[in-house]
Amino acid sequence: MTRYTYLFILQIISCSFAATWVKITKPTITWEDMEVSLEGEKKFFCGEFDSSFTGRYHWRFNGSSILPERTQIHRNQFVFLAGANAIRNQLPGEYECCVRETLGNACYSRMIVVQNRTDNHNIDMTNSTLLLADEGNTYYIRMHDVKRVEGVKCTLDGVNVDNFKYPFLGRQTKKTVPYHLKIENIERGGEVNCDLRLHKKEIVQKTFDIRLLRGFISSSQLPQFVYLIVFTIIGYILRL
Ligand SMILES: *[C@@H]1O[C@H](CO)[C@@H](O)[C@H](O)[C@H]1NC(C)=O
Ligand SMILES: *[C@@H]1O[C@H](CO)[C@@H](O)[C@H](O)[C@H]1NC(C)=O
Ligand SMILES: *[C@@H]1O[C@H](CO)[C@@H](O)[C@H](O)[C@H]1NC(C)=O
Numbered sequence: 001m002t003r004y005t006y007l008f009i010l011q012i013i014s015c016s017f018a019a020t021w022v023k024i025t026k027p028t029i030t031w032e033d034m035e036v037s038l039e040g041e042k043k044f045f046c047g048e049f050d051s052s053f054t055g056r057y058h059w060r061f062n063g064s065s066i067l068p069e070r071t072q073i074h075r076n077q078f079v080f081l082a083g084a085n086a087i088r089n090q091l092p093g094e095y096e097c098c099v100r101e102t103l104g105n106a107c108y109s110r111m112i113v114v115q116n117r118t119d120n121h122n123i124d125m126t127n128s129t130l131l132l133a134d135e136g137n138t139y140y141i142r143m144h145d146v147k148r149v150e151g152v153k154c155t156l157d158g159v160n161v162d163n164f165k166y167p168f169l170g171r172q173t174k175k176t177v178p179y180h181l182k183i184e185n186i187e188r189g190g191e192v193n194c195d196l197r198l199h200k201k202e203i204v205q206k207t208f209d210i211r212l213l214r215g216f217i218s219s220s221q222l223p224q225f226v227y228l229i230v231f232t233i234i235g236y237i238l239r240l
Contacts, residue, residue: 021098024049026110031088034112040082043074046097047108053099062093086136086187088114122179129208133186140179143206144196147176151197154181156210157190188212 026047034042046057057076061067068091070084078095096109119137126145133139143152152166163184167177180196189210196204 021105021107023096023107023109026108028111028113031091031112031114034080042080042084043077044095044110045077046099047110048097048099048106050099055100058098060094060096060098063096068093083187086185088136089185125206125208131192131208131210132213133183133189133210135187135212136185138185139183141181141183142178143180143194143208144198144204146196146198146204148199149177149180149196150199152180152194154192154194156188156192158193163187183210186210186212 029044031042034044036042057073058065059067059073059078061071067073068084069087070081072079072081076097078097080091084091092112092114094109094111096107098105098107119134120140121137122140122142123131124142125131126142131139131141150169152169154164155161156164163186165182165184167179167182169177181192181194189212192206192208192210194206196206198204
């Protein structure tokens with residue numbers, strides 16, 4: 001075989017492989033174990049073999065170019081923006097980036113898993129007006145000391161929100177319901193206003209505040225947070 005025939009065969013082989021990507025699987029990352037930057041973001045690199053690669057990176061999520069909400073690609077890094085934690089249940093899956101390295105066409109793929117942290121909390125707010133909640137958790141809330149309700153409607157800071165769910169209440173429901181409002185994957189605090197329609201069309205209202213614990217305080221919010229504490233202390237001293 002001459003040198004040219006050899007090169008020719010090589011050429012054919014590389015052409016037939018041009019459209020195929022070699023898939024290289026990187027170790028799985030657990031969402032909870034990813035580092036959080038000062039901006040509240042979680043990032044990861046493609047993890048390509050040739051780190052001097054300067055071409056385009058193509059990112060896919062579960063095989064689709066439609067990336068999850070609250071994510072972005074920044075300088076070849078995949079970034080989960082601040083606030084992604086609240087929707088972490090939507091983020092598990094396969095994140096894949098493809099690079100055309102000199103070594104070949106490779107897709108580096110890794111799974112991100114989210115631990116089952118969907119803590120469900122049953123809260124009785126009958127005698128309480130403040131709910132201290134953990135971002136991302138789900139709350140089943142009782143609001144009034146009644147056996148039967150025929151309808152519930154709530155707003156958060158005056159608007160309807162999608163993650164407020166209500167128990168199924170059939171017209172002739174004889175059964176009592178264990179909760180009046182379910183807040184799925186709680187995301188922000190505010191004032192909740194509810195109308196509970198009781199038997200015989202009586203309406204009772206319930207208002208309470210949600211304050212997020214362990215909510216992320218971004219560096220831009222930090223000064224405000226410090227001022228708030230300082231003013232609270234000053235206010236306290238002046239009142240004494
Ligand atoms: C992505 O794939 C994972 C499993 O590979 C699956 O659990 C998850 O629900 C998928 N997510 C979406 C949004 O398709
Ligand atoms: C997650 O944990 C909760 C409470 O421990 C459990 O009820 C639920 O079935 C679990 N979900 C999955 C998908 O494992
Ligand atoms: C709420 O307060 C009433 C009256 O003080 C009391 O009877 C009831 O047990 C309280 N409920 C809860 C859940 O603490």
